[in-house]
Amino acid sequence: MRMNIFLRPRIQRSIMVATTRTRSKRSLVEPETEVPVVAPSTPKRQKTKLEIPTTPLAPVPKISLDESIKLIPKLDPVTKDCSHWDEKYESEFSKGLRYILDIDPSLEDIVHSSEFTSFVRDAAALQESRTNRKCNNCFEHLTRGIIGQQVSGAAAESILKKFKKLFPVEGSEDGKFPTPQEILDTSTEDLRSAGLSGRKAEYITCLSTAFKEGTLSDEWLNTASDDDVVDALVAIKGIGPWSADMFLLFALKRMDVFSVGDLGIQRGVSVYLKERPHLVDIIKRVDWTLPIDGVHSPGKSKKAGARKVAKTKPDTKGKWKVPNADEMTWVAHRFSPYRSVMMLILWKISDVNTAILDKKK
Secondary structure (H helix, E strand, O other): OHHHHHHHHHHHHHHHHHHHHHHHHHHHHOOOOOOOOOOOOOOOOOOOOOOOOOOOOOOOOOEOHHHHHOOOOOOOOOOOOOOOHHHHEOHHHHHHHHHHHHHOHHHHHHHHOOOOHHHEOOHHHHOOOOOOOOOOOHHHHHHHHHHOOOOOHHHHHHHHHHHHHOOOEOOEOOOOOOOHHHHHOOOHHHHHOOOOOHHHHHHHHHHHHHHHHOOOOHHHHHHOOHHHHHHHHHOOOOOOHHHHHHHHHHHOOOOOOOOOOOHHHHHHHHHHHHOOHHHHHHHOOEOOOOOOOOOOOOOOOOOHHHOOOOOOOOOOOOOOOOOOHHHHHHHHHHOOOOHHHHHHHHHHHOOOOHHHHHHHO
């Protein structure tokens, strides 16, 4: 028993040492959980807009139409030989072709690759020492124009053949083209039997009356100014500005006609400007409030001035857009006094068959 008393403190010390060691091991295995330190939030940096003082651009000064023409860059002159035109084409038309190429040599290829059949010299013209022919039967040209309104070339030819058969001539089954008096002596029913509509029969009768009474004549039409011719023609029922323009061009061979209301011409101008974008920029600088002399289409009457740029949409393939009135006027003015020649070239650019137009006139 005495021995146990002496051993007890030693045992207690062993227990204490063991307990201390156990706690040390626990402290290594199970460290105390640290309290996370939350960093203070930094406010987002706001972007500051740098304001730079800007000076508004000065507007481009407007210029007159004639001044704008002078801004066009000069091109190299044509290189192809044009001497054969004097024998091939009527005198004034040949001069017009040269004038157009002097103004815009870039048209050289389209001009030399085209045939302008309406102005090719025939045997009669060759005998006139290079002078232009006169219209010897204006009544027939105008009547053909009325017959060809709103129909195809083939339909117009068919109606014309039937129309001529209404006026027989000895020794021919085809008949002849009538005089104004012969038409006035023919009933409306007979005229319609040739395929004419009631309106066209009325128009041809009105035209016949004008020639019968002397309001119109070959002599007057050949010598009157473009303005007077158009004003006189549009006063007759059934003849509008476009028909009058075509008569000036194909029958009277006038060299300064430009029909702004013709869809083929509008398409040609569109293609012409699309291939020359620098011209569009020049046109935008023109001050159209300034007076312009000699640019109007022929005719000064209210009806003659009814020509408008067609409100049509561009083709579905987007090859061309309708030019505005300013663009049409600018192109026309640039090539005056041979706007007729430029009009024929624009028809070539837009693939219009001018032979059909000539036949209708």
